[in-house]
Amino acid sequence: QKEVEQNSGPLSVPEGAIASLNCTYSDRVSQSFFWYRQYSGKSPELIMSIYSNGDKEDGRFTAQLNKASQYVSLLIRDSQPSDSATYLCAVGGRASGTYKYIFGTGTRLKVLA
Amino acid sequence: KAGVTQTPRYLIKTRGQQVTLSCSPISGHRSVSWYQQTPGQGLQFLFEYFSETQRNKGNFPGRFSGRQFSNSRSEMNVSTLELGDSALYLCASSSGGQGKVTDTQYFGPGTRLTVL
Numbered sequence: 695q696k697e698v699e700q701n702s703g704p705l706s707v708p709e710g711a712i713a714s715l716n717c718t719y720s721d722r723v724s725q726s727f728f729w730y731r732q733y734s735g736k737s738p739e740l741i742m743s744i745y746s747n748g749d750k751e752d753g754r755f756t757a758q759l760n761k762a763s764q765y766v767s768l769l770i771r772d773s774q775p776s777d778s779a780t781y782l783c784a785v786g787g788r789a790s791g792t793y794k795y796i797f798g799t800g801t802r803l804k805v806l807a
Numbered sequence: 808k809a810g811v812t813q814t815p816r817y818l819i820k821t822r823g824q825q826v827t828l829s830c831s832p833i834s835g836h837r838s839v840s841w842y843q844q845t846p847g848q849g850l851q852f853l854f855e856y857f858s859e860t861q862r863n864k865g866n867f868p869g870r871f872s873g874r875q876f877s878n879s880r881s882e883m884n885v886s887t888l889e890l891g892d893s894a895l896y897l898c899a900s901s902s903g904g905q906g907k908v909t910d911t912q913y914f915g916p917g918t919r920l921t922v923l
């Protein structure tokens with residue numbers, strides 16, 4: 695079982711719709727959760743971080759965390775063609791005495807104009 | 808604040824050669840992590856340096872090594888290059904507070920390495 699799992703996609707949504715990206719993780723003691731956006735040929739760019747159960751909103755983006763279900767999601771409202779990218783979920787936690795970040799393989803999002 | 812910088816941005820090498828990549832973290836950040844990204848494997852963790860010491864290590868062969876200097880700048884070295892080492896090498900910096908939940912990694916632009 696992968697430590698951080700994401701559906702590879704592509705997830706296709708029409709312009710203006712809500713895009714919902716999901717991520718599950720295996721380590722129950724994980725403490726920090728991040729969403730990065732990566733355009734083709736570019737490096738990952740931090741979009742959101744979330745540490746507590748519930749929702750966190752930043753502009754058109756909402757991150758949702760449910761530690762009991764080991765599930766974190768990213769909602770993108772009013773999706774734009776410029777949102778077309780790969781979205782990486784990252785989970786941070788202490789393992790073997792050190793703090794580590796584990797990345798999912800990413801979900802490719804396509805927003806259709 | 809200036810972001811994470813990496814040099815060079817592109818490299819072409821041949822099998823058997825060695826290569827050194829450089830990363831300068833965000834000012835004040837003491838942790839530097841290196842990742843290899845390939846289309847098939849995604850983002851794979853190589854190692855992390857904090858205060859000139861390797862603090863974490865991924866599952867890569869000993870051909871991959873790194874170091875960190877007193878100014879937090881880091882270098883990564885790959886010896887005896889293989890075709891499969893062709894990848895985007897990413898450096899990420901963070902403040903590095905041990906176990907600090909809010910510690911966040913910020914990525915540099917990456918170095919695209921092609922091995923022929």
